[in-house]
Amino acid sequence: MHIIVENLAKAYRLLWALKDLNFALKPGEFVAILGPNGAGKTTLLRILAGLVSPTAGSVKLDGATAQRTKIGFLTPADHLYDNLTVRENLYFFTSLYHQQKNSHAIDQALQQVSLADRADEYAANLSSGMKCRLSIAKWQLLEPELLLLDEPYGVLDGSGVDVLEKFLQGQCATGRIVVVASHHVSRVLKLSSRALILNRGRLTFDEIKQQPWPSFDKAYGEFLPHGDSWRS
Amino acid sequence: MALLRQAYLLLWKDSLLELRRRDSLLTMFFFGTLLLFVFHFSFDPAPDKVAEIAPALLWLAFLFTGTLGLAQLFQPERENHCLDALLLSPLDRGALFLAKSCFNLVLMIVVEIVVIPLFWILFNLRSWNLLPQLFLVTLLGTIGFCVLGTITSAITLRARARELLLPLVLFPLMIPVILATIRCMENVLRTGEFGDAIPWLRLLLSFDVIFLTVGILIFDRVIEN
Numbered sequence: 001m002h003i004i005v006e007n008l009a010k011a012y013r014l015l016w017a018l019k020d021l022n023f024a025l026k027p028g029e030f031v032a033i034l035g036p037n038g039a040g041k042t043t044l045l046r047i048l049a050g051l052v053s054p055t056a057g058s059v060k061l062d063g064a065t066a067q068r069t070k071i072g073f074l075t076p077a078d079h080l081y082d083n084l085t086v087r088e089n090l091y092f093f094t095s096l097y098h099q100q101k102n103s104h105a106i107d108q109a110l111q112q113v114s115l116a117d118r119a120d121e122y123a124a125n126l127s128s129g130m131k132c133r134l135s136i137a138k139w140q141l142l143e144p145e146l147l148l149l150d151e152p153y154g155v156l157d158g159s160g161v162d163v164l165e166k167f168l169q170g171q172c173a174t175g176r177i178v179v180v181a182s183h184h185v186s187r188v189l190k191l192s193s194r195a196l197i198l199n200r201g202r203l204t205f206d207e208i209k210q211q212p213w214p215s216f217d218k219a220y221g222e223f224l225p226h227g228d229s230w231r232s
Numbered sequence: 233m234a235l236l237r238q239a240y241l242l243l244w245k246d247s248l249l250e251l252r253r254r255d256s257l258l259t260m261f262f263f264g265t266l267l268l269f270v271f272h273f274s275f276d277p278a279p280d281k282v283a284e285i286a287p288a289l290l291w292l293a294f295l296f297t298g299t300l301g302l303a304q305l306f307q308p309e310r311e312n313h314c315l316d317a318l319l320l321s322p323l324d325r326g327a328l329f330l331a332k333s334c335f336n337l338v339l340m341i342v343v344e345i346v347v348i349p350l351f352w353i354l355f356n357l358r359s360w361n362l363l364p365q366l367f368l369v370t371l372l373g374t375i376g377f378c379v380l381g382t383i384t385s386a387i388t389l390r391a392r393a394r395e396l397l398l399p400l401v402l403f404p405l406m407i408p409v410i411l412a413t414i415r416c417m418e419n420v421l422r423t424g425e426f427g428d429a430i431p432w433l434r435l436l437l438s439f440d441v442i443f444l445t446v447g448i449l450i451f452d453r454v455i456e457n
Binding site: 049050051071072073075077078079080081082083084088092093095096097098 | 234238241245248249252253308311312313314316317318319320321322323
C-alpha cells in the first residue's frame with residue numbers, strides 16, 4: 001500500500017490545525033510523528049484514519065481515497081467496550097471486519113500480549129496498560145495495511161513495550177506501514193525508519209533516519225526541556 | 233445479506249451490554265409506570281370519555297419514556313470513543329442504523345407489554361378484547377418512533393446539550409406518527425374494529441416505510457458529520 005498526502009490542511013473554525021502537508025508513505029515504512037503539544041499530530045492521525053475530513057487537500061491510499069478495511073488506529077485504552085469481556089471485544093471487532101477468527105486464534109493473540117488469563121474479564125476491569133495490550137491483540141488479529149498509533153508508550157510497562165515493539169516490527173517486516181505519534185522520542189526513534197516533525201500544523205522536518213543525525217538533533221532540540229537531549 | 237449480518241452483530245452487542253448494565257430498560261420501565269400513576273391521580277375521566285383520552289395519555293407516556301431510551305441509545309459508543317472504532321471499520325452505516333432502531337424497538341416493546349395492561353387496569357377500561365388490535369397499532373407507531381428517534385439521536389450525538397436538544401428535534405418530526413397512531417387507536421377503541429382506522433393505519437405504515445428507507449440511505453452522512 002502507498003499513501004500520498006497532498007496539500008493537506010485542517011481548520012477548526014479560525015485555527016489551522018494542519019496546513020500544506022505533503023508527503024508519501026511506502027510499504028514497510030515505520031514513521032515517527034513528533035512535535036510539541038498542539039502541533040497537529042493527533043489531527044493528522046485522525047485524518048489518515050478517515051475519522052476527520054480535511055478542510056483542503058487529500059489522502060490517497062494506493063491512488064484511491066481511504067479504504068476502511070485497511071486502516072488500523074491504536075489509541076491506548078480506547079476503542080473497547082467496557083462491558084464486554086476481553087474475548088467478546090476481540091470476537092466483536094474481528095466479526096465487524098469480516099475476519100471472524102476462531103477461539104484458538106483469539107486465545108493465541110491473547111497469549112502473545114499476556115492477557116490469556118484475563119480473557120473472560122470485562123474490559124472495564126483492566127488497567128490502561130492492559131487495555132493497550134488488548135488493543136495490540138485486536139490489531140494483531142485484524143492485520144491492517146496501515147497502522148496508526150497515538151501515544152502508545154505512555155501506559156505500557158516494560159514487558160508491554162516489548163510486546164508492542166515486537167508487534168510493530170512484525171508489521172513492518174510484512175510490508176505494512178506503521179505511523180506512531182509520540183513524545184517518547186528515543187523509544188519511537190529506535191524502531192522508526194523516518195521522522196516527521198510537526199510544529200503549529202506545519203511539517204518542519206521530514207527525513208530518513210541516519211546515524212548520527214545532526215539535522216534531527218537541531219530540529220527537535222527546541223522542543224526538549226532546557227539542557228536535555230532526546231537520547232536521554 | 234452483509235447489512236443484516238452486521239446489524240445482527242451490533243444488536244447482539246447492544247443486547248449483551250443492556251443485559252449487563254440494565255440502564256435503559258429499568259429507567260424506561262420505572263418512568264413509564266410512574267407516569268401512568270401520575271395520570272391516574274391527575275385525571276378522573278367519565279367512563280364514556282376514557283376511550284377518547286386513553287390513546288393520547290398512553291402515547292404521552294411512551295413519548296417521554298422512549299425519549300429517555302433514545303438519550304441512552306449511543307451511550308456505549310460515547311464511552312472510550314467506541315463510535316470512532318465503529319466508523320473506522322468497514323461497517324455499513326445502514327446496519328448501525330438498523331441495529332440501533334431494532335434495539336430501541338425491543339426496549340420499547342418490553343416497556344409497552346407492561347404499561348398497556350397496567351393502563352387498562354388503572355383507568356378501568358373494559359375493552360380487554362381489543363388489546364391485540366391496539367398492540368398492532370402501537371407496534372406500528374413504535375416502529376416510527378424508534379426509526380425517527382434513532383436518526384435524531386445520531387444527529388444530536390455530538391451536541392453539547394444533547395439531552396435537551398433531542399426532544400426539541402424529535403417531537404415536531406414525530407407529529408405525523410403520533411397523530412396517526414392516536415387517531416387509529418381512538419377509532420379501534422370507539423368502534424371495536426379497524427374499519428374507520430384503516431386510512432390512519434395506511435398512513436402509519438407509509439411513514440414507517442419512508443423513515444426506515446430514508447434512515448438506511450442517509451445514516452452514513454448523519455453519523456459521520
